[in-house]
Amino acid sequence: MIDLRSSILYLRLFSVFSPGPLIAMQYQPKDAFYRRAKKEGYRSRAAYKLLELNRRFHLIRPGDRVVDLGAAPGGWLQVASQLAGEKGRVVGIDLQPIGPLKEKNISVLQGDITSEESQKQTREALGAAADCVLSDLSPRLSGIRDADVSRSLELARMALHVARQLLKPRGRFLVKTFVGEELNEFQLDLEKHFLSVQRTRPEATRKGSSEIYLCAQGFLGN
Numbered sequence: 001m002i003d004l005r006s007s008i009l010y011l012r013l014f015s016v017f018s019p020g021p022l023i024a025m026q027y028q029p030k031d032a033f034y035r036r037a038k039k040e041g042y043r044s045r046a047a048y049k050l051l052e053l054n055r056r057f058h059l060i061r062p063g064d065r066v067v068d069l070g071a072a073p074g075g076w077l078q079v080a081s082q083l084a085g086e087k088g089r090v091v092g093i094d095l096q097p098i099g100p101l102k103e104k105n106i107s108v109l110q111g112d113i114t115s116e117e118s119q120k121q122t123r124e125a126l127g128a129a130a131d132c133v134l135s136d137l138s139p140r141l142s143g144i145r146d147a148d149v150s151r152s153l154e155l156a157r158m159a160l161h162v163a164r165q166l167l168k169p170r171g172r173f174l175v176k177t178f179v180g181e182e183l184n185e186f187q188l189d190l191e192k193h194f195l196s197v198q199r200t201r202p203e204a205t206r207k208g209s210s211e212i213y214l215c216a217q218g219f220l221g222n
Contacts (some may be wrong), residue, residue: 044075045138049213050174051079056200058214063192064131067122067166068092069159074101076134082105091125104205107203113162117206122166129168135159135175138211149180149210154215156186158203164193171219173186178210190216 003108022142054060060083068076071092079104080090085165092098101108107125111118123129137159139151156177173194177183190197195218203210 011056012053012173013216042075043073044079045080047075048186048189048203049136050076050134052202052216053174053200053213054079054083057172057174057198059174059217060132061214063087065089065126065128066091067126067130067133069133069135069162069170070094070137072096072098073117074098074108076136077101077106077108078103080132082147091122093122106167106202114158119162119165126166127148130163130166130171131168132172133159133163133166135163135173139177147178149178149211150182152185152211153180153182157189160190160193164219169219169221170195170217173216175216176211176213179212180210183212187214190214193220194218195220 018027023036035044042048044167052108058068062083062085064084065088066080066084068080068090071077077090077092077098078101079100083086084090085103090103090105090106093111093157094115095110095112097110098108109118109121109125111121113119113122116222135156137155139148140154141148156175159175160173165171173190177186187197187199194216195215197216200213200215201211202213
């Protein structure tokens, strides 16, 4: 059973990511993907992770309704908007403010997605149940590996809980976490709710990072 109240502490760090032991010494904040993102107009280098994962798993399709949990600064929103197209709808929510985006099919909410009110606002902004829910949430790293991995998995579990409230049957869910002893248990949890679950690590992941993505498809409903 997830204690959503305790998760709120981690949610206040929605899009804040600080290098620590989970990142190798060669951490370079302005690497090739960072420079490419700046050149091509994406708000973050993480945009290339979603582009690659979508090529491989077809997570977002034209006309889809998509939710991005912890959406600041908006790189994934930009990609989701392109992939969903004019007939799609993309809603991003974060506790931090997200600057205005030019894409007309994007709506941005500021709030705590664990609250019933925020989930209601998200559904209203979507207009229907979601085809895909994305979560690239990361905690601020403390430097204590076990604690950092545990916090990351807590965020992933919270994201799963929220996704189950928003997804339509056979919907898709992409979530990031860190490699740790509890990862297998979390994957088993995902497999209870989805037809297939695959682990993956996109090329744009920083060298030395322990982050991993789980792609879950075929939501079975609640």
